[in-house]
Amino acid sequence: MEKITIKHELETAYGNIYGKEEEEALIGVLRNGAPSCGKKVKAFEDAFAAYCGTRYALTVTSATTGLTLAGLALGIGPGDEVITTPLSWIATSTAFSALGATLKFCDVDPKTLNLDPVHLEKLITPRTKAIVPVHLFGQCCDMDGIMGVAEKHGVKVIEDCAHNPGGEYKGRKSGSLGHMGVFSFHQQKNMCTLGEGGMFTTSDRTLFEKVLSYRSLCCRIYGPSDKYLSIDESVHPMEKEYWKLFFDDIGYNFRMTDAQAAVGLEQLKKLDTFNTMRRERAAKLSNMLGGVKGITLPWIYPEGKHTFHLYMIQLAKDFPLSKADFMWELYTKKGIKVWSHYMPIHLTDPYRARGHKEGECPVLEEAVKHHVTLPMHPRLTDEALTYMADAVKSLC
Numbered sequence: 597m598e599k600i601t602i603k604h605e606l607e608t609a610y611g612n613i614y615g616k617e618e619e620e621a622l623i624g625v626l627r628n629g630a631p632s633c634g635k636k637v638k639a640f641e642d643a644f645a646a647y648c649g650t651r652y653a654l655t656v657t658s659a660t661t662g663l664t665l666a667g668l669a670l671g672i673g674p675g676d677e678v679i680t681t682p683l684s685w686i687a688t689s690t691a692f693s694a695l696g697a698t699l700k701f702c703d704v705d706p707k708t709l710n711l712d713p714v715h716l717e718k719l720i721t722p723r724t725k726a727i728v729p730v731h732l733f734g735q736c737c738d739m740d741g742i743m744g745v746a747e748k749h750g751v752k753v754i755e756d757c758a759h760n761p762g763g764e765y766k767g768r769k770s771g772s773l774g775h776m777g778v779f780s781f782h783q784q785k786n787m788c789t790l791g792e793g794g795m796f797t798t799s800d801r802t803l804f805e806k807v808l809s810y811r812s813l814c815c816r817i818y819g820p821s822d823k824y825l826s827i828d829e830s831v832h833p834m835e836k837e838y839w840k841l842f843f844d845d846i847g848y849n850f851r852m853t854d855a856q857a858a859v860g861l862e863q864l865k866k867l868d869t870f871n872t873m874r875r876e877r878a879a880k881l882s883n884m885l886g887g888v889k890g891i892t893l894p895w896i897y898p899e900g901k902h903t904f905h906l907y908m909i910q911l912a913k914d915f916p917l918s919k920a921d922f923m924w925e926l927y928t929k930k931g932i933k934v935w936s937h938y939m940p941i942h943l944t945d946p947y948r949a950r951g952h953k954e955g956e957c958p959v960l961e962e963a964v965k966h967h968v969t970l971p972m973h974p975r976l977t978d979e980a981l982t983y984m985a986d987a988v989k990s991l992c
């Protein structure tokens with residue numbers, strides 16, 4: 597691998613790594629005609645389901661389309677409500693808004709900034725169709741609490757696992773903790789499939805079949821040997837000898853290609869190593885920043901496995917610099933790509949236009965005044981980590 601300078605490693609908040617294995621897998625697919633959903637897609641889906649401990653996995657073009665399909669599988673539409681966190685990439689919400697659902701934003705736990713099950717229960721109404729927890733920054737939500745509320749009220753849970761493929765909660769993998777799970781393999785994620793991509797997981801046969809159908813235009817294809825043709829005497833001989841198509845509903849084309857899946861298979865083999873590298877680097881940074889006045893380090897749930905998609909620190913209320921100045925100094929003077937993932941979704945223009953406003957999620961609204969996300973990825977060297985820790989300390 598090429599030598600990466602400190603500056604480069606810290607200039608990006610993410611660090612995907614492709615190697616010889618992915619190159620060879622890609623060449624293999626090219627020599628095979630590079631199909632759409634071919635053998636590599638099926639192999640990737642089987643391997644991913646086995647990895648997560650779910651009965652089914654289906655590749656999709658992104659987590660956004662995976663969330664859309666999960667919503668379609670539940671029949672979500674106008675008049676239905678979906679409860680989610682306001683602290684996520686906007687796709688977590690827009691996937692359901694685009695289906696016509698009304699979004700309800702749930703406040704967060706101030707330690708992890710993950711969905712708070714106590715507030716969650718207060719938002720449930722007879723119109724609630726789904727709860728969408730996000731395992732933010734790589735740490736699983738309080739799934740016992742969330743599933744307890746969901747089961748009590750008979751509501752389905754769609755885990756947004758975009759930040760934590762391979763993450764665990766009480767010995768179980770993310771994507772197997774709710775009724776459905778959705779992953780992102782975008783270029784910035786812990787594992788990647790050529791820029792875009794995603795996966796849907798479930799152990800529920802009905803939901804699997806719905807997603808399978810909507811992913812591919814709700815199209816059923818019957819071949820000449822299929823029984824139904826022989827029982828219908830009115831069918832023209834042309835149709836008996838040929839393929840016949842049925843469309844069950846209005847669907848989409850959200851299919852992944854074999855080229856992406858071949859790369860995904862190789863990335864999946866490396867995922868545990870990538871995540872271990874992330875955890876080790878996070879632990880080193882925490883060691884170096886431990887005891888520094890004015891910042892709170894990430895709180896790690898002891899019965900889980902964090903995948904450190906990002907490393908969040910919280911600045912004290914009396915921190916000598918404003919959050920904006922702190923980030924600006926690190927970015928412009930030290931070349932470190934800090935950010936503040938994310939802006940509260942309920943306060944973005946499209947959700948303000950739908951009637952959302954300040955005061956809906958007070959814990960979150962206070963927390964985002966102080967939280968900062970630092971780069972965390974497998975390419976960070978000890979030198980880069982020390983440089984980053986010193987840069988942060990110099991401002992504290």
Ligand SMILES: Cc1ncc(COP(=O)(O)O)c(C=O)c1O
Pocket residue numbers: 657658659660661684685687688730756758759779780781782793794
């Ligand atoms: C938490 C979360 N959910 C969903 C998404 C959407 O993923 P994709 O870009 O694969 O559609 C992202 C992407 O950044 C994300 O971070």
